[in-house]
Amino acid sequence: MERIKLIIVAVLLAIAGAVIPTLIVMYLSIERAINTEKTHLSNISDEVIERAENTAAAARKALYELGEIKNTDACSPAHLNAMRKIAIDNSMAVEIGFFEKGFLKCTIWGSVKSNVSQFTPDLITPRGFGASFNVKSLLRNNKLLIAFQYDNYYILVDPFHFVDILVDPSIQIALTTQKGQLIAEQNQPDMKLVNQYINDHQQVDDKIIASSQSESGLVATAVESREVLYTELRKELGLLLPLALGISVFIIGLVIYFSQHRLSIAGELAAAIRNKKLTLCYQPIVDLKTGQCVGAETLIRWNRPNNESFSPDVFIPVAEKHGLISQITEMVIDMVIADLGKLLAVDRELHVSINLSANDIHKGQILKVLEAKLATTFILNSQIWLEITERAFLELASTRETIKKARELGYIVAIDDFGTGYSSLSFLQNLELDILKIDKSFTETISTDSVTSSVTPHIIDMAKALNLKIVAEGVEETAQADCLIAKKVEYGQGWLFSKALAVDDFIAFYKEKNKKI
Numbered sequence: 001m002e003r004i005k006l007i008i009v010a011v012l013l014a015i016a017g018a019v020i021p022t023l024i025v026m027y028l029s030i031e032r033a034i035n036t037e038k039t040h041l042s043n044i045s046d047e048v049i050e051r052a053e054n055t056a057a058a059a060r061k062a063l064y065e066l067g068e069i070k071n072t073d074a075c076s077p078a079h080l081n082a083m084r085k086i087a088i089d090n091s092m093a094v095e096i097g098f099f100e101k102g103f104l105k106c107t108i109w110g111s112v113k114s115n116v117s118q119f120t121p122d123l124i125t126p127r128g129f130g131a132s133f134n135v136k137s138l139l140r141n142n143k144l145l146i147a148f149q150y151d152n153y154y155i156l157v158d159p160f161h162f163v164d165i166l167v168d169p170s171i172q173i174a175l176t177t178q179k180g181q182l183i184a185e186q187n188q189p190d191m192k193l194v195n196q197y198i199n200d201h202q203q204v205d206d207k208i209i210a211s212s213q214s215e216s217g218l219v220a221t222a223v224e225s226r227e228v229l230y231t232e233l234r235k236e237l238g239l240l241l242p243l244a245l246g247i248s249v250f251i252i253g254l255v256i257y258f259s260q261h262r263l264s265i266a267g268e269l270a271a272a273i274r275n276k277k278l279t280l281c282y283q284p285i286v287d288l289k290t291g292q293c294v295g296a297e298t299l300i301r302w303n304r305p306n307n308e309s310f311s312p313d314v315f316i317p318v319a320e321k322h323g324l325i326s327q328i329t330e331m332v333i334d335m336v337i338a339d340l341g342k343l344l345a346v347d348r349e350l351h352v353s354i355n356l357s358a359n360d361i362h363k364g365q366i367l368k369v370l371e372a373k374l375a376t377t378f379i380l381n382s383q384i385w386l387e388i389t390e391r392a393f394l395e396l397a398s399t400r401e402t403i404k405k406a407r408e409l410g411y412i413v414a415i416d417d418f419g420t421g422y423s424s425l426s427f428l429q430n431l432e433l434d435i436l437k438i439d440k441s442f443t444e445t446i447s448t449d450s451v452t453s454s455v456t457p458h459i460i461d462m463a464k465a466l467n468l469k470i471v472a473e474g475v476e477e478t479a480q481a482d483c484l485i486a487k488k489v490e491y492g493q494g495w496l497f498s499k500a501l502a503v504d505d506f507i508a509f510y511k512e513k514n515k516k517i
Contacts, residue, residue: 034208041210041222044167048220049212052162052175052184055092056148056216059157060129062090063150074098075106083153084108094145095137095156107138114138119147119154123177125216133183146183159184163220172223183218194221266322268304269315273327278302280335281500284509285353285471285493288485293513295351295385296340297493298332299500316357325357329366333373339503343510345378350510353385353414361392364402367409381410385435389416396430403431414471418459428466436463440474440494447479460487 065086072079075098087093087108097107104116116138121130130149137145137156145156162184163173172189176182180195196202197209198219211221272278282296302310319325336352344350360366374381386406392399403413414435415428428436442456463470472484475494484492498509 037208037224038210041171041208041224042212044165044171044173044222045210045212045220047165048163048173048175048222049214049218051165052218052220053214053216055157055161056131058090058092059148059155060127060150062086062093062096062155063129063148063153066096066153066155067151074100075111080106080108080110090155092157092161093155094158097154097156099152099154109138112138119149121149122181123217133181160186167222170224174221174223176219176221178213178217178219189221189223193223197221197223265310265315266318266324269302269318270322270324272302272304273324273331276331278328278331279502280332280339281502282339282352282506283493283500284498284506284513285351285491286497286513288472288481288489288492291513293510294349294491295353296506297353297387298336298355300328300332300355320357320359325359326363326365329354329356329360330369330373333370337373337377337379340507341377341379343507344380344383347514348380348383351383351385351412353387355387355389355416356392358389358392358394361388361402362395362398364398364405367402367405367411370411371409382412385412385414387414387416387437390418400431403433407432407434417473428462428468433466433468435471436466436468437471437473438489443472443474443480443484443494444476446483447477457487460489464488 066083069079069082072082079098083096083098087096095107095109097112098105099118102118104112104114104118106112119130119132119135122133123131125131128150130147132147132149134144135147135156136143144159146159146162148155148157159175162175163186165173165186167173167186169187171187173186174182174189174191174194175184176194176198178198180191180198182191185191193207193209198211198221201211203209206226208224208226209221211219213219279301281299281301283299284293285295285297286292287294300312300316302312302315304310316325316328319328332354336354340350340352344352356366370381370384374384388399388403406413412434413432414437415433416437417439418436436459438456438459442459446456460470469491470489471491471493472480472489473493475481475484475492475496477496481492481496501509
C-alpha cells in the first residue's frame with residue numbers, strides 16, 4: 001500500500017512538474033508582454049509631453065520677442081516685417097497677428113479689414129499667457145488651430161506640432177487638459193475611453209493604456225489594442241518556453257530519481273536487515289579524570305554493495321517509517337553480544353550504550369527482547385546503557401513507563417543529545433534517569449566565547465542537582481576536556497579520544513587505555 005501511495009504521489013508530482021512550469025511561464029510571458037507594452041506606451045506619452053512643452057515654450061518665447069518690438073507704428077510695414085521675421089524663425093507658427101482695442105488689426109499677411117474679435121482664452125497660465133483651442137486662421141479657415149496670446153499678440157500653431165512624434169499606426173495619442181479638453185491627437189483615439197482612463201486610471205480589457213502629466217497640467221495618453229500583445233507574446237514564449245521545458249525535465253527527473261530512491265531504499269534496507277548486512281561501530285567513552293575506557297556507544301552503519309555508505313540520519317527515519325526499526329535494534333543487541341559478550345563478562349565496570357528509537361520506547365517491547373537475549377549470556381543488565389532521544393518525550397506517559405521498568409530491571413537509562421529537542425527541566429524532574437549526555441553542539445562551545453558557551457555550565461549544574469552522571473559528546477580539544485573536568489563531568493567521548501571503531505580496533509583501544517587484559 002505504501003509503495004502504491006508513493007507511486008501515485010510520484011506520478012502527480014511528475015505531472016505537476018510538467019504542467020506548473022509551463023503555466024507559470026505562460027503567465028509570466030503575458031505579464032512581461034503587457035508590462036513591456038505599458039512601458040512602451042508610457043515612454044510615448046512622456047515623449048508627447050516633452051514635445052508639447054517644447055512647442056509651448058517656443059510659442060511663449062516668440063510672444064516675448066513680439067512684445068519687445070519697439071519704435072514702430074502698429075501694423076506699419078516695419079511692424080509687419082518684424083512679425084514676419086519672428087514667424088520665419090519659429091517653424092511652428094502658422095500665423096502671427098496683432099490686436100488693437102480688442103479687434104484684429106493685422107497679421108503677417110497684412111492689414112485686416114474685417115471685424116475679428118480678440119480670442120477668448122480657454123486656458124491662462126500663471127505667467128499670463130492665454131491659450132485658445134479650435135481657432136481658425138483667416139487664410140486656413142478649414143483647419144482648427146491653437147492660438148497662444150500675450151499682450152496684444154497671438155501666434156497660431158498647428159495642434160499636430162504637439163504630438164508630432166513617430167509612432168506605429170496602431171497606437172493612438174491624445175493630448176488633453178486635466179479636464180479632458182482635447183488639444184491634439186494622432187491616429188484618432190477614442191476620447192471617451194481616454195477621459196475615462198484619465199479620471200479613474202482603470203485599464204480596459206481590450207486596450208493597453210498609459211498616460212503622463214506635465215507640471216503645467218497637460219495630459220498625454222497613449223492607447224493600443226491588446227491584439228498587438230500576440231506578437232510580443234510570441235517573442236516572450238519563444239524565449240521562455242525552452243526554459244519551462246528545461247525546468248519541467250529537471251523536476252520530472254528529480255521526481256523519478258527520488259521516487260526510485262524512496263521505493264528502493266526501504267526494500268534494500270529490509271533485505272540488508274534480513275541478510276545481516278548492517279555493521280556496528282563502537283565509539284569509546286572514557287573517564288575524563290583517569291583517561292580509562294569505561295564503555296562504548298554503538299553506532300550502526302549500512303554500506304551498500306556499490307560501496308555507497310548511508311548515514312543513520314538517512315536510513316533510520318526510513319526504518320522508523322516502514323516499521324523496520326525494531327528489527328535494527330534487535331540486530332544491534334545481537335551484534336553487541338557477539339562482539340563484546342566475553343569482554344563485558346570479564347570487566348564488570350565496562351558498559352555498552354545502545355540507542356533506542358522513540359518507537360522502541362513507546363512500545364516497550366524492547367525490554368522483553370533484551371531480557372530474552374541477555375539470559376543466555378554473562379552480561380549484567382547494569383552493563384547495558386539505554387540511550388533515548390528527546391523525541392521519545394512526545395508521548396510522555398509511555399516513555400515514563402518504559403524508563404521505570406528498565407531501571408527496575410537494572411538497566412542504566414541515559415537521555416541522548418540533551419538540549420536539542422523537546423525536553424525541559426520539568427521532564428527531567430518527572431523522569432527517573434541515570435545519565436545525561438550533553439550534545440556536541442554544546443560541548444564544542446564550552447571553551448569559547450560563543451553565545452551558547454554559557455548554556456553548557458547550566459546544563460551541567462542542572463544534571464548535578466538531579467544526581468545524574470554526565471557524558472559529554474563531541475569532545476575534540478584538550479581545552480574542552482579540561483573545562484569539563486573542572487566542572488566535574490564524569491565521562492566524555494569524541495575525536496580527542498577516538499573515532500568510532502570496528503570491534504577489533506575498539507578492543508585494542510580498550511586494552512591500551514585500561515592495561516587490564
